[in-house]
Amino acid sequence: MPAVIVDGLRKHYGPVRAVDGVSFTVAEGEVLALLGPNGAGKTTTVEILEGHRGRDGGTVSVLGLDPATGGRAYRERIGIVLQEAGFEEEFTVAELVRLYAGFYPHPRDPGEVIEQVGLADKAGARVRTLSGGQKRRLDLALGLVGRPELLFLDEPTTGFDPSARHRAWELIEGLRALGTTILLTTHYMDEAQHLADRVAVLRAGRLVAIGAPDALGGDGRGSVLSFRLPEGTAPADLPALTGEIKAYGEAVDVRTRQAARDMHTLTGWALERGAELTSLTLSQPSLEDVYLDLVEDPGPSAEAGREPAAVGERFKASSGTGREPAVGDESAPRRSS
Numbered sequence: 001m002p003a004v005i006v007d008g009l010r011k012h013y014g015p016v017r018a019v020d021g022v023s024f025t026v027a028e029g030e031v032l033a034l035l036g037p038n039g040a041g042k043t044t045t046v047e048i049l050e051g052h053r054g055r056d057g058g059t060v061s062v063l064g065l066d067p068a069t070g071g072r073a074y075r076e077r078i079g080i081v082l083q084e085a086g087f088e089e090e091f092t093v094a095e096l097v098r099l100y101a102g103f104y105p106h107p108r109d110p111g112e113v114i115e116q117v118g119l120a121d122k123a124g125a126r127v128r129t130l131s132g133g134q135k136r137r138l139d140l141a142l143g144l145v146g147r148p149e150l151l152f153l154d155e156p157t158t159g160f161d162p163s164a165r166h167r168a169w170e171l172i173e174g175l176r177a178l179g180t181t182i183l184l185t186t187h188y189m190d191e192a193q194h195l196a197d198r199v200a201v202l203r204a205g206r207l208v209a210i211g212a213p214d215a216l217g218g219d220g221r222g223s224v225l226s227f228r229l230p231e232g233t234a235p236a237d238l239p240a241l242t243g244e245i246k247a248y249g250e251a252v253d254v255r256t257r258q259a260a261r262d263m264h265t266l267t268g269w270a271l272e273r274g275a276e277l278t279s280l281t282l283s284q285p286s287l288e289d290v291y292l293d294l295v296e297d298p299g300p301s302a303e304a305g306r307e308p309a310a311v312g313e314r315f316k317a318s319s320g321t322g323r324e325p326a327v328g329d330e331s332a333p334r335r336s337s
């Protein structure tokens, strides 16, 4: 049985359809990354799964329980790392991690967790003296200490320096290796690519694609033909290609589904001119390219009533709106924002 089953989930705030009929599953031990622009509905979805927001429709099962009614038994089995945690500032790091450990029946060793997140030298420091990135690491420690079966990570490395980010990734990979199911939100495509077994892309409250990071978009992704313009030529001089041409100064990218044909046209054109095509490469679009296609493409009218794109389909989306979330206030253990 999947660790998470979400079916037809809906949450509306007046006219705003924050989550508008979203369905997906997360397998036991899987890492799923929820992606989407600001206001797409990621936090709302995650907070419903955490049991911190109510829903207006649909069914949700997490670890076999309904988060809305699972109570303490449910909260003891999950870990939550929030985007912006409010801390008990006068505690020391060690005191706070120990305090949280006390909320759970089978906690990890607080000292070990502090070490794992790289705060050993700050164990005795008061929380208010920590830097922003160090507070985020403390967040992570508090999410881990209860030995959760399922961990929710809301933008877990925002504000981390590059080495702290890699350390956090290693930590998350370690948890995955131990069989922890992880649902994370992130705006970093490299993070999703690195950590996630699958990514789900939300846009304006709807799921527009779900699949492995390398397969998102499937055959529909096409290829990217990249080269530098030969000297003395402009993009306007290029021959007609089947793919879409984008020039960035002298660098040109062609997104194409007919790579052989476009490559042939292009190299023929260069040969005729006695020109060289330097840095000519053929590659797959990055997760970021595919993501931007998904969230930037046409207006909302194009997606009404659409099902999430199966891998291999063309999918469309446009960006969501900004948000001012009012975080639900039910239930401990959870820090207030």
Ligand SMILES: Nc1ncnc2c1ncn2[C@@H]1O[C@H](COP(=O)(O)OP(=O)(O)OP(=O)(O)O)[C@@H](O)[C@H]1O
Pocket (backbone or CB within 6 Å): 013, 016, 017, 018, 036, 037, 038, 039, 040, 041, 042, 043, 044, 045, 321, 322, 323, 324, 325, 326, 327
């Ligand atoms: N408590 C609330 N009251 C009213 N509208 C809300 C509330 N919470 C969220 N919304 C709206 O719901 C939509 C989805 O917001 P949500 O916070 O889920 O987006 P998100 O994908 O997490 O965004 P971000 O990347 O900025 O964190 C937005 O339009 C937001 O303004």
